[in-house]
Amino acid sequence: MIDTVHQLRCTGCSQRVTQREARSNFRCADCGELFEVEYPAWSSTSVAVHAPALVHANGSHYELPNGLGAPSLPTQPRTWMPNASALRWLWKERRHSALPIDQSGVWRFRELLPILENPNDAVTLREGNTPLLGMPRCAQAAGMERLLAKHQGMNPTGSFKDTGMTAALSVARERGFEWVACASTGNTSAAMAAYAARAGLRCLVLIPEGKIAWGKLSQAMDYGALTCQLRTDFDGCVRVLAEVVEHYPIYLLNSVNPYRLEGQKTPALEMAEEMEWNVPDHVIVPGGNLANCSALGKGFQEMKHLGLTRTVPSISVVQAAGANPLYTSMQTSAGRELTPVHADTRASAIRIGSPASWRKAVRILEQTGGFCEQVSEAEIAIAKAEIGREGVGCEPASAVTLAGLKKLVKDGRVKPSENVVLLLTGHTLKDSEYTIEFHRGNLLSEGEARGYESKIAPLRSEMPVLDASADAVLRVLAAGVS
Numbered sequence: 001m002i003d004t005v006h007q008l009r010c011t012g013c014s015q016r017v018t019q020r021e022a023r024s025n026f027r028c029a030d031c032g033e034l035f036e037v038e039y040p041a042w043s044s045t046s047v048a049v050h051a052p053a054l055v056h057a058n059g060s061h062y063e064l065p066n067g068l069g070a071p072s073l074p075t076q077p078r079t080w081m082p083n084a085s086a087l088r089w090l091w092k093e094r095r096h097s098a099l100p101i102d103q104s105g106v107w108r109f110r111e112l113l114p115i116l117e118n119p120n121d122a123v124t125l126r127e128g129n130t131p132l133l134g135m136p137r138c139a140q141a142a143g144m145e146r147l148l149a150k151h152q153g154m155n156p157t158g159s160f161k162d163t164g165m166t167a168a169l170s171v172a173r174e175r176g177f178e179w180v181a182c183a184s185t186g187n188t189s190a191a192m193a194a195y196a197a198r199a200g201l202r203c204l205v206l207i208p209e210g211k212i213a214w215g216k217l218s219q220a221m222d223y224g225a226l227t228c229q230l231r232t233d234f235d236g237c238v239r240v241l242a243e244v245v246e247h248y249p250i251y252l253l254n255s256v257n258p259y260r261l262e263g264q265k266t267p268a269l270e271m272a273e274e275m276e277w278n279v280p281d282h283v284i285v286p287g288g289n290l291a292n293c294s295a296l297g298k299g300f301q302e303m304k305h306l307g308l309t310r311t312v313p314s315i316s317v318v319q320a321a322g323a324n325p326l327y328t329s330m331q332t333s334a335g336r337e338l339t340p341v342h343a344d345t346r347a348s349a350i351r352i353g354s355p356a357s358w359r360k361a362v363r364i365l366e367q368t369g370g371f372c373e374q375v376s377e378a379e380i381a382i383a384k385a386e387i388g389r390e391g392v393g394c395e396p397a398s399a400v401t402l403a404g405l406k407k408l409v410k411d412g413r414v415k416p417s418e419n420v421v422l423l424l425t426g427h428t429l430k431d432s433e434y435t436i437e438f439h440r441g442n443l444l445s446e447g448e449a450r451g452y453e454s455k456i457a458p459l460r461s462e463m464p465v466l467d468a469s470a471d472a473v474l475r476v477l478a479a480g481v482s
């Protein structure tokens, strides 16, 4: 029934399929590209091939709240345009509701992601509704007049993955799967394990042995996942899992799953709502598997298409220099070809050499006028410490956004007066070992830190060991140790 409300469009050859026709690896049978979710009634790209849209198999109309625009007739599947003011009002009102799906920052916007037969069946941990925070010290460090950060690390499992997971895992449960699976650098496995536990599903996690942060691994184990450490890197885990899903009835929840992106587009809606339905000039995201950039782009583009906002921000991607396949692709072939790289960075969440969603990311960079930048290990560590000094904090991968912004401002690609939002993807506690090593002075090699010593020193927090006396503490205070 829900297949009449949404369909999957191949981003390579534009072929449309229903969710039940999609292959278990979510790649197009004809061209091998990834799909995106399309709504025949209102998507700007849509060509309805599974009409009648918005009509259940029993003939009743798919329910839309009163006053939100007339549902389209079966013969006119592309005519639903919402009453933008009514939608904005409804989404705000739901913040006061006691219903779990209204308290979710994803399902609160469910009119723009009608992917479930019954939204009340959504598996939710009240994700989303994350803060948009002013970052005055970071603004100064980057040469900006002002700067905002959307902290997706404030989600239930501490990363941006929760918004996508509530969407895709709800689809898995509705379709009757007993097992779900992902390959992960850590955050995806934590999110999937938590939502699978809530839904009563079994979950399989494939992680690269010894290469994910302990905080993330502990989450997957705490939530009861079957966690297999493979003797390979993240990209190797992805390859193995692609074979597993061919041989076992298990639902793939990596970001190739297009329903993940439907949840991950909602931070764009939240940003617009938090900015009184204006959008920033520029949003900067970390670049790992590269689905986040296309998800946000989709959210902003859909809002503009539906008349909820007037513009789409530039969306830029920043990668670690040690895991920079998109950056290299943009430099050498303007994004036409991508050669996988051996990924090596301490920012483990973006330690990905062969990103699945790179073509989608290139498209969003081109459509929005965004940039792709790379930053060094020292630049990441400094930016992370600066975000920490705001009382905000983030995991290392998130800090590439601030480090990249500094470069964009320095060479004039971003003007100091622009409204920029950094997308912080993970909580600082996701990788506390990194933070402690930085403050102890053990994180970076001499070579990596060379030339940055004067920036690093004032950002390091001291942790002296003292005798148990007030005098000893008072002496430290008098010396002004920070």
Ligand SMILES: [Zn+2]
Residues within 6 Å of the ligand: 010, 011, 012, 013, 014, 015, 028, 029, 030, 031, 032, 033
């Ligand atoms: Zn295709």
